[in-house]
Amino acid sequence: MDMDDLAWQTSNYRGLSPRRVRLLLEHGHLNLVAQVAVERGEWFCAEGAVEELCQAGDFGRALSVMEPFVETGWRAASYAKAEILLRAGHRTEEALDLVRPEEGGRASTTECRDFAEVLGKAGRIDEAIELLVPHLDESWLLSVLVDITEGQDRDERVLELIASRADHACQARGEGCCDYAHSNVQESQARVLERAGRADEAIRILGEDIAGRRFLAQNTLVTYAELLARHGRLDELRELGGGQDARTVLDIYASALRSDGRPEEAEAVMRDAIAADDWVGYRAWLSSMLLAEGRLDDAIAVAEPGFGWYDCSNLLAPLVDPLLDRPEELLYLVEHPTVVPHHGHEEFQHWWRAWALAGLGRVDEAITVAGLDRPWTDPRIVKADLLRRAGRLDDAADELRALGTIKAREELCEVLVLQGRADEAIAVHPTVAEQRAAEPQLEPVARGENGYSLEPPF
Template identity: 70%
Template sequence: MHMDDLAWQASNLGGLAPRSVDLLLEHGHLELVIQAAAERGEWFCAEGAVEELCRAGEFGRALKVMEPFVATGWPTALWVKADILLRSGRPQEALDLVRPDAAGGTSKAESHDFAGLLAKAGRIDEAVDLLVPHIDGWWTLSVLVEITVGQDRDEQVLQLIAPHADSARHARGESRWNHPFHNAQELQAQVLERAGRTDEAIQILGQDIAGHHYFTQNTLTAYADLLARHGRLDELRELATGRTRRTVLAIYAGALRDHGRAEEAETVMREAIAADDWVGYRAWLSLALLRDGRLDDAIAVAEPGFGWYDCSNLLAPLVYPLLDRPEELLHLVEHPRVVPHHDHEDFQHWWRALALARLGRIDEAIALAEADPRPWTDPRMIKADLLGMVGQFHAAAAELRVLGTVKAREELCRVLIRQGQAAEAISVHPTAAEQRAAKPKPEPVPLDENGYSLEPPF
């Protein structure tokens, strides 16, 4: 076990991935997960086991699981150990374990994490004192607001935020387009709200919005959400007009629905589509209609966007809520208005096959998957997946054993877990080293003198 191996696992979901570990734990195989962590150096097994053990109050065993990972010197493992110590009632040991370097060699992220740990340990004054001298931009200010939630420090935090919020609004008023504290105004409103000063938060942030003295769309949506949370629908309706309409109208329509005014919300959005046929309006309304059980109406609204590119394509957002509702999913993907997404026709094949399988029409589903002329993965993997979905685990496992690739063995592991063969499942799963070796190596590309690619994508 080496630090580099663990870092690779964490960044690539390598080894036994979280969903496989979760499946093992759901089926009651904690001891096998602990064993895999120890014998195979499986990081996600170690994390999963530690969480289960801590929930059960077995902090000593949790520390024992984590110790070999800590011994590599990997900082992430060290922080997990600190969390175990804190949860077990040993805050001083936790803090001493990850205390920042007094010589100043600590990164900003590590300082933020340590401040958060101090707050969790009940030492909020030390946490604030650690951050305050280093508030040089939006990130540290955000951390300060986050760690002081419920800590009776709102007035102190507001005093710290105020000069940065004033500086930001004046900078924007002078047509300067960047500022290190671009989020200070919304943070100020957030703390005012949690301090029970909602009217003041609305007044101050509302003046900033009205005068266009803010930097990012996030500040505008923060104000709209603030109005929505407190039922200020008249002000929200006024905000959802003109230049801010595309950003705010969905928040206003959602607030109307939350107040039992769904028909009015639908009318508002249909009028917006009639005046400005923007994809965002269609996306919101189609999903709202789907939530109300009006699938055909949702299709009619979204249909003009079924053939558009990338995130503007409105077919997929309707598909995903229906993955566990096969009759409606099949109705959607076989609807005459539905066209394949540009260059991704294969996804439509897969969605239809999934619906057929879950309706018990497994032979049709497999035939469709195998006939797909442009598969995005090996058709045998799709066939095994479909078989597994309908509980034909032996048949699915047989397909995957024959295929024998790294990906097939990963899927075979999950099939075997569901089959009740957890020990074999872990043994057939590829090691992190095998997964890493199987990853395709990127081809080197020529670079210019600044280090940028000379070939597309640039």
């Protein structure tokens, strides 16, 4: 293994993917996963095995799995080893020395962030805070500060660091400026105040900023609405949901009503909103709520006007997803007379119907329905997937073996694990080298000073 291979695995989810590693671990193959990690340089196997071993208290073996990866010089492996050492206890200095940034101010912001997180896990909170202080004008590091200090009795110190930045963000917005560097500072301040037992103060401060429109990001508005909901301030939340920000926060109000044991009121709120402003977001929330309550026909009736819209607004998919493991209801949905083809992606509707039929054991019908021209998917892999869905694992395995491509071997690995043949599954799964060799080789293109291609597609 080398750093390039490891980086390629993580950025492309290749090697044995996290899903396949989880499948192996769920079927009791920890020893095999640990062995494959070391012998084949499989990063996701290493991560999965280490987590299982640490949970079992076998820190020595976890370190032995991670060590070959550390020896490559890959920084992610060093951080993983440091975490093992911290979880093992009594090896704090060794862990910190492993990932400590270079002296002399040459450490990157990312390295400071990572080291601060390790310091936090080691209980060295004050050191972590001071490491982050010079970088807090970057909003993502402010979030790190808030995260690592939670439950550490440092809320007053954090609030001191946040206060001037929150004031600056409010002032800038009040003057019509956009201070993107501090776009999340108000919600961070509210979060720390709330966890410090000062929720009323958090609501007052953030509420004044919302009322004065002194905020930049929609997330700040959402944070305020959720804060009101958590503390039972439903009257204020209702008023907020009835104003100019209804599309952003009305679903939070409706969800709060449901949580308060008032589902009929929640439904009425959304039906009234649809009657006044037939916005897709209201229909999406209400149809999903009705489906969760087992009212599939009602959910379809609410969502049906949006079944033919474009991707981001199409309301069929949000109903399909919760039903993928409920084939009878899924088939009822996709064959319902009000369901129209998915705009621009009609093949998805056929695939969903095939998935439902296979789940009901009607695999021959499913294969016929799924037999569409979809250039991104080999039809034989689709067939094998449907056979697997129908519980016909031997037939699925035969299809995949006969195909023999890299993708087919990856899919075959999962089928063999389900058949209880984990060793064979590992043997048939392509190595990282095979996967990389099978990737299409892109021709280098000329790039401008901005790094973008000078030739289409740009």
